[in-house]
Amino acid sequence: MPNRVQWSPGYNMGHETLDREHQNILAQCNVLADCISDAAQESDQTFQQTFNTLMAQAAEHFATEEALLTQSGYPMLEEHQNEHDEFDYLANEIITTENFEKIELQRFLSLWWVGHIVGSGKKYRGHLELMAPSPPRQITLALPTKTAATPGSAAG
Numbered sequence: 001m002p003n004r005v006q007w008s009p010g011y012n013m014g015h016e017t018l019d020r021e022h023q024n025i026l027a028q029c030n031v032l033a034d035c036i037s038d039a040a041q042e043s044d045q046t047f048q049q050t051f052n053t054l055m056a057q058a059a060e061h062f063a064t065e066e067a068l069l070t071q072s073g074y075p076m077l078e079e080h081q082n083e084h085d086e087f088d089y090l091a092n093e094i095i096t097t098e099n100f101e102k103i104e105l106q107r108f109l110s111l112w113w114v115g116h117i118v119g120s121g122k123k124y125r126g127h128l129e130l131m132a133p134s135p136p137r138q139i140t141l142a143l144p145t146k147t148a149a150t151p152g153s154a155a156g
């Protein structure tokens with residue numbers, strides 16, 4: 001059985017872009033599940049296209065996430081980057097094995113992504129909340145006091 005995943009409110013990171021990207025990726029996992037359940041021949045092609053889309057979305061998401069964590073000075077950035085590298089490695093391992101099974105790939109992707117979302121939430125949701133831009137502060141400008149350089153006062 002393919003592993004269908006459902007978005008849970010607990011998956012929200014409170015960051016619009018990251019949440020949207022996570023949701024889109026889980027949606028692709030479910031399209032892959034549909035392709036496996038569907039016996040039609042075109043579903044093989046749809047599976048491949050969906051997998052490619054998911055990998056492109058994953059690459060974009062990792063870039064977004066790394067940029068955000070870098071900007072905000074996340075202390076465990078390297079560990080997070082390793083997780084992304086590990087994903088690329090494992091996904092590529094599965095598709096190049098001789099006994100490549102679509103269901104194995106679908107199950108790997110859905111479990112990995114739920115794990116990533118839940119794990120990221122635990123690891124850096126608090127960090128992002130701390131780093132979220134606070135409402136604009138009132139800035140008091142130190143205006144220069146009137147000097148002798150006013151019109152008509154220049155030394156002649």
Ligand SMILES: [Fe+2]
Pocket residue numbers: 018022061065116117120
């Ligand atoms: Fe993520």
